[in-house]
Amino acid sequence: MSVTDFQAIPNYATLRxxxxxxxxxxxxxxxxxxxxxxxxxxxxxxxxxxxDGILYACKEIASWYEKNIDSIKSNEFVFNADTHEDNMRQLPHIISTIEDNEEWFDSSANSYDSPTQTRQKLIFISHSTKDSEYVASLVDLLRKIGFTDEDVFCSSYPGYGIPLGKNIYEFLKSCFKDYELFVLFVISKDNYYSSPASLNEMGAAWVQGAKSIPILLPGMSPAQLRGVVGPDSLALCLDSDNVRYDLNSLKNDLLLFFGKQQINESAWEHDRDSFLESCFAITPLSPEEISAIESADENANLADLVEDRVSLEKSLYRALVIAKEGQNKPLEGWIRSELKGYESDGDLPDYRKTKSRNFRYSGINGNMQVTKASLPMGFIRDEIMDKIEDVEYRQGIRQIEDFANSSSAIAIDRSLLAGEVAHNTQGVVKCVSLEQLLPSSFFG
Incomplete structure (x- = not known):
């Protein structure tokens, strides 16, 4: 059946x-x-x-039918497959009718001419400041699509937030009152719902009936949504297998919302994939880190650290915030390693390496029982000593600070070498425990 075989559509009401x-x-x-x-x-x-919106949607639906009609027709649970096939065949006729009847969309009948529809359009990004790294990547993506600082409001992105001299709450109120908003809720598992400001923005957007979509950060699923934007809301989930397709749809929706032209597809696909890579490269602050940061004194200075008025651990947590805000990933990685310890197979800074040939043991020496006695050098062969004298200390900074402030010796258990000592002393020295001692100056 050709498009001319369909019955003519006489007016807009029939089309609708x-x-x-x-x-x-x-x-x-x-x-x-x-x-x-x-x-x-x-x-x-x-x-x-x-x-324009109707034409765009009709073409998207026609494309969707072309990709899915075979699955629809072969699905045993679909009892109206013929209806879907008719829909698909009718859409080119409908699109042609729309293009031939521009008078149906005369501006005098268009509700966009009313005062409430002439407001400036704005993308409003609602998020927790603790997720600002993700949001920075999102704003960069929007900039590459073609949106400027006049099109986007993001409180945590320089130049896109609240203007200097403006009252925070009055400015936010004016956004919801004076603009036609497309709200992007950037929601993380731990941070968004603990932010009163974010929840207020979500409620205001719902009351205003603003167009919106939740963007769920890694680790957040639609089932965890709550409040006025609940689990039944359509969401863009970064963990989803369909995330690239969903980002394509979001891009198209935003361009249509602003009446902007489509952009180069090859450039878009590169920018979209770069955005996803940057998001998955982010290591978010854990609840423990957030708690530690919040308990650290922002006013502490270097003198406080040197004179032991503030711990090195708390100073590193403050530095972690600075590194994340500056998106300095090498510095952020180093700070995290110092706080939590270095991976067993990762590179280790030289200052965390030392040497020790100092051992002590408890056990039997001939007919005597000894406790924490110094072990003579010759009781362990040189080739074994050469392998174990180099010590790498990978534990976190808290343990190092505890050791640096301790008056007792710091030791590594080497009891597995008890057989070596017994062999080299013809059984005279039998170690129940054997420890390699580390100099306290190393931790200091």
Whole structure:
């Protein structure tokens, strides 16, 4: 059947009825996020007689049908496959009709002409400041799409936040009152719901009926959403296998919202994948780190550290915040290693290496029982001593500080060498425990 075989669409009311019917049949078949987002766009555009929006949605639905019609027809649980096939075949006729009847979308009948629809459009990024690294990557992606500081509000990104001299709460209030918003909720598992400001923004967006989408950071699933943006909300999940397709849909929705032209697809795919790589390269602060940072004194200075008025551990936590804010990943990696300890197979700084040929043992020497006695050098062969005299200390900074402030000797258990000592002394010295001593100056 060609497009000319379809019955003519006489007016906008008939067009709207047919498109709502197509949307409803798709709704009964699937709740998949991308096509559902397209359906919502179609319904909103039909309400406002937005010709560009309707055309875009129809073309997206036609493309979706081409990719999915075989699966629909072969699905034994779909009893109206013929309806879907008719929908797919009818869409080119509908698209042609829309393009031939621009008068149906005359601006005099378009609700965008009303005062409430002429507001400046704005992308409002609602997030916890503890997730600012992810948000910085998102703003960079929006900039590459073509959005400027006039199009985007992000409180934690320099130049995109609250102007100098403005009252914070009054400015945020004006955003929801004076702009037509597209709100991006950037939600993490631990941080968003513990931020009163974020929850207030979510509530305000819901009350205003602003267009919005949750962007779920790694580790956050749709089932964990709560409040007015709940588990049934359409969400873009960075952990999802469909994240690239979902980002494509988000990009298209934003461009359509602002009435901007499409961008170069090859450049977009590169920028999109770079955004995902940057997100998964971020190591978020753990709840323990956040607690430690919050308990550290921001006003502590170098003199406090040198004179032991503040611990090195707390100073490193403060430095971690500075490293993350400056996106200095080498410094951030070093600080984390110092705080938590170095991996067993990772590189170790030279200052964490030392040498020791000083051993003590407890056990039997001839007919005498000894406790923590010094072990003579010759009781361990040189080739073994050469292997064990180099000591790498990989534990976290808290243990090092404890050792540096301790008056007792620091030792590594070497009891596995008891057989070596017994062999070299013809059984005269039998070690119950054997320890390699480290100089306290090393920890200091």
């Amino acid at each position: 009825s047919q498109l709502n019917g197509i949307s409803a049949s798709i709704d009964k078949y699937t709740s998949d996020a991308p096509i559902t987002s397209t359906r919502q766009l179609l319904e909103e555009s039909l309400e406002t007689k937005d010709m």
